[in-house]
Amino acid sequence: MRKLRIIGIGAGNPEHLTLQAVRALEQVEAVFVLDKGEVKADLLRLRREICERFITRPFHFVEAQDPERDRNPQDYAAAVEAWHTARAILYETLIDRELGEGGCGAILVWGDPALYDSTLRIVDRIVARGRLALDYDVIPGISSVQALAASHRIALNRIGGPVHITTGRAIADGLPPDAESIVVMLDGDPRFDHLDPELTIYWGAYLGTPNEIVLSGRLGSIASEIRHVRAEARSRHGWIMDTYLLRKPDGR
Template sequence: MTGEDHRRILVIGIGAGDPDHVTLAAVRAMRDCEVFFLLDKGARVSELTRLRRNLVAEHAGPGHRVVRAEDPRRDRSPTGPAAYQARVVDWRHRRADLYEQLIRDELAPGRTGAFLVWGDPALYDSTIDALEEVADRGAVPFTYDVIPGVSSVSVLAARHRTTLTRLGRPVRIAPGRHVAASGLAEDEDVAVMLDVGAALSAHHREEGWWMYWGAYVGTPEELLVSGPLADVADRVLELRATARERHGWIMDACLLRAESRAGAREAGGVEKPLRWRAAAGAPHC
């Protein structure tokens, strides 16, 4: 393919919600794009679509075009691990079908299009997998590049004034369902993304663990809680339920680490206090 006849796709990480977390690389990438594909997840999360449109309006170059499409719906009814995995695979196949249609019908050869992805698309997102499936099919020739963004777990650690990693200790990044089933291991810390409630419901009585939790991090509705897991988990589950009812959706993450390895103590052996913090306008923690 030559530069004149191939389509180019940019997968642009736009951070966890704070417009100031959009990187200079992401801004430059948006200025190079002629078509922006925005997937609409329905009225319940219309705020996310609005935020993406605002970023496009602020940073995109002249003459750009926005193409909206309805994201395929996932079956989220309770189920076992095997059925859940099958449903996710089916949803990703249908997403690949949609991507193929959008690239073929809305992006002319020689043009550049973009998908704006929350957080860092290289960390935990299905966009790259869907594009790989479309590329493997070979029906619509294109190339793509990934522009990394500021991830929600990075913002979570920064908001709590801590680090994701500690000296000589690994950190595992896993969905809540996996953490609920596998348990907590003393030899590693865990950053939980997706289904955080499942992990907390399974381990909310675990002693010896410290939790840093955040929801809507990087947005005006940000919620933050830290403290011993056994002391704050039930309160966090209540906050999650209240926030989901209020907004119609929730995006949250947490970092779990063993207190015996400095989770509950700062330098000099001083214990960290429980911290409850909410952004202005958010429900009181």
């Protein structure tokens, strides 16, 4: 049976890897990567750097083009379902071709595999298809949420309070009424005009990397600066990964 290790590699800093992740990499003989094109070449380069730094045995880097995904679908759930299926078939083909019986491979996941990442669902599909005898485990990683809090030197929650983690799509019509600390991920085009200007925002992009940018302040005062800085950084690098925390004023 082949073994697959799903390894969280942190938000961008190779030193975010845990000791457990480093030990897992030492067993790996093949690393499977879906290439997202020239625009995100930095992400591929960092994966290579991590492998070359921590894998001490001979290994091979297996790259394939990521299946196309409709970014503006009429039916979002159906589009994601089709994309996950295409990815599962591709990974299954690569693992079957590149990893022998009893071999150990890895998929390196940005942040933590359990938080807004599709890899675990895709591997579950491979197993459910039953065409490949595959065992796998999951190595947790430092997420962009943790990296954001560390860079701003803040606690995510108020004393005894909850933290709501969601997406940009989910707050398009406003924030959850009872949430006081809201972390927003996967926001491709942050727009803040519909939100309370008295919110405090802690924003960060390229967290953990040499290109890290962090800004914070009253949302009504800093929203336009965040949008400007974000657009300029995206134009310069060709891509951007950012996360932010919104916090309601005391008593709101």
